[in-house]
Amino acid sequence: MKESIKVFAPATVANVVCGFDILGFAVNEPGDELLMKSATKPGVRIISIEGDEGKLPLDPxxxxxxxxxxxxxxxLRRDDVGLEISLTKKMPMGSGLGSSSASAVAGLFAANELLGSPLSKMELLPFAMEGEALACGHGHADNVAPALFGGFTLIKSYEPLEVIALPVPKLFCALLYPHVDVPTRDARQxxxxxxxxxxxxxxxGNIAGLVSALYTNxxxxxxxxxxDVIVEPIRSILIPEFDYMKAYAMENGALGFGISGSGPTVFSLYHSVDDAQKxxxxxxxxLADKGIKSNIYLSEINETGPTVI
Amino acid sequence: MKESIKVFAPATVANVVCGFDILGFAVNEPGDELLMKSATKPGVRIISIEGDEGKLPLDPxxxxxxxxxxxxxxxLRRDDVGLEISLTKKMPMGSGLGSSSASAVAGLFAANELLGSPLSKMELLPFAMEGEALACGHGHADNVAPALFGGFTLIKSYEPLEVIALPVPKLFCALLYPHVDVPTRDARQxxxxxxxxxxxxxxxGNIAGLVSALYTNxxxxxxxxxxDVIVEPIRSILIPEFDYMKAYAMENGALGFGISGSGPTVFSLYHSVDDAQKxxxxxxxxLADKGIKSNIYLSEINETGPTVI
Incomplete structure (x- = not known):
């Protein structure tokens, strides 16, 4: 067994516009970093968490x-194993970017790697969903699956769980997280x-068109x-300046614009990195002119899922 | 301008299980045959209709x-043209097999060919939808589009109308038309x-999975x-022995089983022509043992749409 490993796991955009509850994709930025060390004392311990403003529990x-x-x-019946976790949150929490999924995937990927990769990614998925359920109160897979597999993932069905890797478009994803509070539970209700x-x-018709578009570039x-004629008209009410932002993006090169997860982060996709940055x-x-702070991120679609760094 | 042309246009399965109102495919059997002759007297006339039991109007x-x-x-501003139509219905009407679509597509394809193909198939589509609206009271495209283009067609949206040709699976389609009356209007209501x-x-999730499956074979x-968790549970009530037929087909090699259009025809798809025939x-x-007559048809998926015969 290796001594230690440092991994990155990506943020994810779930509920991709017409793909409510079934479609998500991963991005190269932002994401979580996690350092995992093997220890002689059995059990899993959290040594430190940075970047969470003290919000995450240290109780394993x-x-x-x-x-x-x-x-x-x-x-795995490995109660002999000791693992110590240092997590560095490099992304906002409660923002609609799959923060808890990224952390769960980082932890599982790191542990599986340290143990010599006994499980495949597909076999890790249920454990990541369990972690997600602990954080969000429901075990949806549309953040954890893309965080784990990278790319665009379709959750074809939940019972039985079936995840399909779709082709990945060569596009840039712009993310904007306005600092307003939209709890996932409220956004669902x-x-x-x-x-x-x-x-x-x-x-x-739109989700079928989207899948066809991914296969044919x-x-x-x-x-x-x-x-999205169903969820966005309702949820967008919770996001300040949504209509303005969408119209501006679509007029300036965006191929599509929507809510990431349950918001308040919004995403848009571009051919041109310059358009996206602009x-x-x-x-x-x-938003700043309206007194609203925000984080912005720009990257290509993540194709790998978690990686050793 | 040619003197005459004889064409075949295929029957179609619309509302393909999870693709209610957006997905249809064409089959090689059954279908309509149409003979069109140019005439010196301008205008469009119906000379004869066979196989309709006298139900179709002769009024142009x-x-x-x-x-x-x-x-x-x-x-086309061709009010100088004279055309005489002899239609041979080789498929049941009001059966959920897109009978009116096949006829409209046969007529439009024949006329366009006689006139030297001034329009593309995509340009012919609105005229076929107009014919469908006359027969069914609504201008849905999920029968006319596959009848015209062949293969599996996705009606991605109606406003604006966008039709996408999906890859065609190498499967056999079994059709069974039980002789019971399910008017399209009732089936919709x-x-x-x-x-x-x-x-x-x-x-x-299912329609996205289906589209992915077609691209990846x-x-x-x-x-x-x-x-189909939405329409089939309701519409299947109108079809005698539906649950029995579905279970039997699925246990004997069918990949899927569903209602064709608004019924009462049912379709199922197979790898093996022998399974399908059995x-x-x-x-x-x-059905015969229950006192219900039926027609059966077996063919591959039609890949061409209408053809000159």
Whole structure:
């Protein structure tokens, strides 16, 4: 067994516009860094967490990262193993960027690597979902799957769980996190439990179009498919300046624009890195003028999932 | 201008399980045959219709075939042209097999060919939809598009109309038309106008999985995606022995089984032509034992749309 390993796990965009609850993708920035060291004393301990403003629990049973790893060790019948975790959050929490998924995936990937990779990524997925459930109250896979596999992932079904890796478009993803509070639970609660059949038909035309666009590299179709008539009209109310930001991005080179996860982060996709940078800079200034601080991130789609750094 | 042309246009399966209102495919059998002759007297006339049991109107303004062709000629400003149509229905009407679409496509394809192909198939589509609207009271494209283009077609959106040709699986399609009456209008009316969001999410996971399966030739995934939690549970009530037929087909080699269009025809897809034939024969006998007559058809997926014969 190796002494220690340092890994990166990516932030993720879930609920990709027309793909509510079933589609997510990973980005190269931001993400979490995690250092894991083997220890002689059995059990999983959290040594330090940086960048969380003291919000995350250090109790191994309550923290997403350690709880996922504890489940993994139990599954592998390795209660002899001792692991010490130092987590560096390099992304905002509660922002709609899959923060808890990135941490859980980082921990599981690191532990699996230290143990000589006994499980495949697909086999790690249920443990990451367990961690996600601890953090968010539901075990959805649309953040953990792309964080683990990289790229665009389709959660084809939950029962049984089936994840499909879709082709990855060569596009730049611009992320903007406005510093307003949209708890995941609230964002779920305002969604109606029933939708009009005609809207559902529009939505499944769009998701089918989006999947086709990914396989054929048809970025025009990709843009025309990135439309959400069901969730975005409701959730966007919680995000300041949403309509302005969307219109500005779409007029300045974005192929699509939407809410990342349950918000308040918004994402947009671009051919041109310059367009993406220009839009991010302008929107950050626009929000600042309204008295709203924000973080911005720009990267390509992440194709690898977690990596050793 | 040629003197005459004889064409075939295929029957189609619309509302393909999880693809309600957006997905259809064409089959090599059954279909319509149409003979069109140029005439010196301007205008479009129906000379004869066979196989319709006298149900279709001979009035050119009221018949789907001639009305579509009249619209086409008006668009092309060719009121000098005279055309005489002899239609041979080689498929049941009101059966959920896109009978009116096949006829409209046959007429438009024949007229366009006689006139030297002034329009592309994509340009012919609106005229076929107009004919479909005359027959069914709504201008849905999920029968006319596959009848016109062949293969699997996705109606990505209606406004604006966008049709996408998906890859065609090398499978056999078994069709069984039980002789019971399910008018399209009734079949639409029993569908609820609102659906549960969680069911809609399941459905768009399935349609996304199906599209992915078509691009990757993953027939296992194709089978797992051919599920409908929204429309089939309601519409299948109108089809005698539906649950029995579905279970029997799925246990005997079918990758998927569902209602064709708004029924009462049911379709199923197979790797093996022998499995398909065996299932069709058994189900036909099963229905006969219950006192229900049926037609059965077996063919590969049609890849061409209408053809000159």
């Amino acid at each position: 049973q309550k923290n997403t990262v350690s709880a996922s790893v504890i489940s993994l060790l139990r599954h 305002i969604i109606r439990s029933k939708v009009l059949l005609k809207d559902a038909v529009t939505q499944w 048809d970025y025009g179709l990709l843009g025309r498919s990135l439309k 839009v991010l800079t302008s929107l950050q200034k626009h | 303004q009221k018949n789907t075939v001639s009305a579509s062709v009249i619209s086409l000629l008006r668009h 029993i569908i609820r106008s609102k659906v549960l969001l969680k069911d809609a999410v399941t459905q768009w 993953d027939y296992g995934l194709l089978g797992r995606s051919l599920k 299932v069709l024969t058994s189900l036909q006998k099963h």
